[in-house]
Amino acid sequence: MTSVRLRYYLDFCHKYHFEPSTRQNVSLFLNKLEEKNQNEQQKKQAAYAISIFYDSYICGIDSKGRLGGQGGDNGSMGVRSQC
Secondary structure (H helix, E strand, C coil): CHHHHHHHHHHHHHHCCCCCCCCHHHHHHHHHHHHCCCCHHHHHHHHHHHHHHHHHHHCCECCCCCECCCCCCCCCCCCCCCC
């Protein structure tokens, strides 16, 4: 289900001409899910999927195979990555 939620986020960014790597767009996406009456669990699943995306794709992996981000919590529905 995680990959489906990420796909929704990427489609949302494409449709509205948002850059997926911009963290502000995650909040916009989660607001859109709320408008579409998605429950809290579904929004958390989406936030988790996007956090994995940020950790692996946006932050990148260093030469030793480690994720580039430090983790942590930015206070937005579990989207935890901070590169």
